[in-house]
Amino acid sequence: LDAALREHLRTEIDALLRSLAITAIYVTHDQAEALALGDRIVVMRQGAIAQIGTPREIYFKPADAFVAAFVGTTNRLEGTIRDGRFETAAGFLPHAGADAAKAALAFRPEVARVCRPEETGLHFTIAQVHFLGARQRVLLAAPDDSRIIVETAPEEPLTLGARVGLAIDPSRLAPV
Template sequence: MSAPKTAPHGAAITLSGCAKTFADGTRALETLNLSIRNVGMVFQSYALFPNMSVIENVAYGLRVRGMARTERLRRAAGVLEMMRIEALAERRIDQLSGGQRQRVALARALAVRPRAILLDEPLTALDAALREHLRAEIDALLRSLAITAIYVTHDQTEALALGDRIVVMRQGAIAQIGTPREVYFQPADAFVAGFVGVTNRLEGRIRNGHFETAAGRVPHGGGDRAQALIAFRPESARLCGAGEAPLRFTVAQVHFLGARQRVVLTAGESRVIAETGPQIPVAVGDEVGLMLDPSSLVPV
């Protein structure tokens, strides 16, 4: 709703500080023209113009707004310097790397000095190392400029790292709004718990103060229920000897990830994931115990 011409039904979007309403589904005049909304945008594909140089791309929004050529090139040059890519000013777009194109697209959005900026999965096409570096760079830059950013992503790590508030969407509706910690540790429902981070879910029943499942039984404070569900994060599970914990599993897979290893465990039809340090010796087929701290259980 921030970028396209579709207006929200029965609601309005207003930029604070300047009281500019650019979309209002309650009025006949529904939208403010795209060119004067004062909202910058970084597209997933970057949408840079191949027939223009870098500095002409960055100055494009200013040209649309009718700014004189000398002034718009001066401002565009200043933004390139701020982004530390002034050396690229006269290059063509096909001469740029993926990371350089991302910076140019962000510079173009910032050149118009927007009140808000919409970033549509801007790091998707980049490799993991560059994506992490640019994520930190974008965060520092937007905070230094005090610009409100709406960052659209399917990458939960990006959302948790960059967001002051996270909106989790499900089939076009809001499933939860909250801080990163609220969404991660206090998910509104099982969907949010599973979508934001990997969450283990064990099905069973609660009887006589214990949660009973195919893997064993653990203390649980809830009342008796014929069907129940507990959820926990992989990092909250601690592996131990098979006879040292009330829950017992068989190791089905071990994935070495460098600083940690991800262990897939099964018991009957139950399947959970635990994360451990790489130095802990586990192998496929091992019988292991699983320790769970009651405080680490995620409410669902």
């Protein structure tokens, strides 16, 4: 089905299930469909349950790296946690977790914000900008060439090769 028809059917299925007030098990490989229709979602991995939760829990607080990568687009920063800071190749950000020689934090493209380098401890170079109408998808490169995807407003002026900062609300980071 084309995207518009899928969206229409998703709306109709949701309305039908709610009007009938029934419990239904809906099996899908379409993540957007699962997030839109589900009150509770079960993510399976190799025949075992990886996580059960509400759509928001699954999306924003994934249980592990598999769930984070399976549902939607996820960024992953790898580094160390020391003295209240998460340190990575792109710089640092405040983090209240216990010190760890190796750590990884995940976040979604829409919860990060491109800013001036002096506003944050994380620094990247703009590698690509894709105008998508309602938003821009921006690929940022760290000094170690790891990549981060961020979504910005379509009118935000961005220049390829520019050095930028990346601001992330610490409450939107999920350990993976």
